[in-house]
């Protein structure tokens with residue numbers, strides 16, 4: 001039997017309060033996941049209000065369609081990359097949007113489902129593609145990229161032992177390709193143990209691989225650029241990030257937009273989850289929400 005996967009939406013009250021500026025508008029949830037934030041938005045909107053939910057992963061889009069069925073035509077679902085939000089919105093006949101949400105990264109289902117290859121704990125193939133049609137996998141990076149590229153990738157994602165890890169990967173793959181997440185996790189633990197720290201020593205390498213496989217920073221930058229002309233005056237863009245590299249992109253881009261004119265920061269400092277939320281949902285610990293409004 002198919003396991004029942006769950007995902008608890010992060011900063012959901014804050015998103016509803018800060019994103020909705022008109023109850024009958026058309027909103028876009030660019031990272032639909034299982035539809036948690038979309039459902040909360042639809043509950044708060046009037047019967048005329050609607051949400052277009054976009055997810056790059058066809059499996060998530062199908063799950064969300066099932067979860068959001070009770071909302072009928074008020075919940076529209078599209079499979080695609082939010083970096084192409086302009087084309088997706090135009091296909092759906094949407095010309096002006098009242099608010100857009102990006103809740104970045106991957107869903108709990110991605111971590112929990114071993115076959116997707118995102119998790120150090122749940123052993124699976126070195127995959128990590130959000131959209132399984134993409135050509136690049138973590139396997140290709142680990143088994144084919146040259147030393148310099150692997151070392152650079154994991155260094156920019158904050159791994160201090162990037163040289164040691166990249167060298168160990170190249171030594172190991174000379175004997176046989178590295179196939180699974182547990183194999184890679186164990187190799188990193190051997191060459192770069194982080195005695196006493198709470199996170200697994202391979203955490204930063206896994207994050208770096210996921211970001212590269214899904215060109216996440218590029219999607220984020222393009223997504224923001226594409227949203228800008230689609231928002232109507234008074235509409236807002238809300239972005240939840242989960243690590244400092246993507247938060248820096250959002251912070252700097254929003255700050256440039258505000259300086260350019262025509263945009264106002266709604267959150268001068270990022271909104272963070274309450275202690276109560278982080279106790280109830282570990283994944284929320286590193287979340288930061290930033291919101292900007294079109295004037």
Ligand SMILES: C[S@@+](CC[C@H](N)C(=O)[O-])C[C@H]1O[C@@H](n2cnc3c(N)ncnc32)[C@H](O)[C@@H]1O
Nearest residue numbers: 009031033034035036037055056081082103106
């Ligand atoms: C953190 S989860 C969203 C959870 C959702 N807000 C909820 O409450 O259930 C992020 C989702 O965004 C999707 N995603 C990641 N990058 C994407 C992109 N570039 N375009 C569209 N969806 C993307 C992932 O497949 C994942 O389902």
